[in-house]
Amino acid sequence: MNNINKKYIMGKYLGDFVYGANDGIITTLAVVSGASGASLPEYVVVIMGFANLFADGISMGASNFLGTKSEGDYAKAQRDKEVWKIDNQRVDEIEKLRNIYIKKGFTGEALSSVIENIIKDKKVWVDTIINEELGIVVDKIDDPRKHAFATFIAFVCAGFIPLLPYTFSFSNQFNTSIIIGASTLFIVGSLRSIVTSVGWFRGGIEMLGVGSLAAITAYGIGISIEGLIAR
Numbered sequence: 548m549n550n551i552n553k554k555y556i557m558g559k560y561l562g563d564f565v566y567g568a569n570d571g572i573i574t575t576l577a578v579v580s581g582a583s584g585a586s587l588p589e590y591v592v593v594i595m596g597f598a599n600l601f602a603d604g605i606s607m608g609a610s611n612f613l614g615t616k617s618e619g620d621y622a623k624a625q626r627d628k629e630v631w632k633i634d635n636q637r638v639d640e641i642e643k644l645r646n647i648y649i650k651k652g653f654t655g656e657a658l659s660s661v662i663e664n665i666i667k668d669k670k671v672w673v674d675t676i677i678n679e680e681l682g683i684v685v686d687k688i689d690d691p692r693k694h695a696f697a698t699f700i701a702f703v704c705a706g707f708i709p710l711l712p713y714t715f716s717f718s719n720q721f722n723t724s725i726i727i728g729a730s731t732l733f734i735v736g737s738l739r740s741i742v743t744s745v746g747w748f749r750g751g752i753e754m755l756g757v758g759s760l761a762a763i764t765a766y767g768i769g770i771s772i773e774g775l776i777a778r
Contacts, residue, residue, distance in 0.1 A: 566701075711724070
């Protein structure tokens with residue numbers, strides 16, 4: 548597999564991994580922070596952490612599945628509609644194609660040649676129309692199950708990291724959880740630089756900032772609720 552294909556595949560699922568990992572870490576950090584703020588026992592943190600981890604992971608994966616599937620269903624519906632038009636309104640569709648390439652600057656023999664070559668292959672013709680009119684890129688229509696699985700795995704794996712100190716009874720559990728959770732957030736954010744124009748440092752800081760805000764908020768709520776209950 549050449550570097551171009553590797554980068555394409557990485558970019559294809561990078562959003563799923565980053566989105567899933569980011570939410571997984573933030574969700575778990577929020578649970579840990581809220582529980583610590585409320586001074587809950589270690590076993591409660593572990594139970595709440597794992598329950599949220601898998602429940603939210605499934606929810607995230609399912610949401611991604613439905614979203615990707617909806618996009619694919621829409622693309623298929625538009626493609627079927629265009630196939631019908633080519634079969635039943637051929638002259639109008641050729642004229643539509645001609646206008647598209649006129650706007651691109653084609654004229655004379657060049658215009659006639661490109662139109663002639665496109666209409667020889669119905670698939671190319673349909674792909675061209677739905678791409679130019681609707682912005683649908685056929686090559687980007689993927690199996691929604693793969694995107695859902697990528698999101699779920701990233702969510703669970705990354706989200707488990709802040710639970711490590713509680714699962715294996717580390718010392719200074721809360722502080723350790725915050726440190727490794729924050730570090731993971733930064734790393735996940737920096738990975739966006741692989742296939743995007745966002746710098747690794749900026750990407751890491753942005754994600755760390757969002758996660759920190761969520762953790763601080765959860766910690767504050769935990770303290771507040773504990774105070775209310777203790778009265």
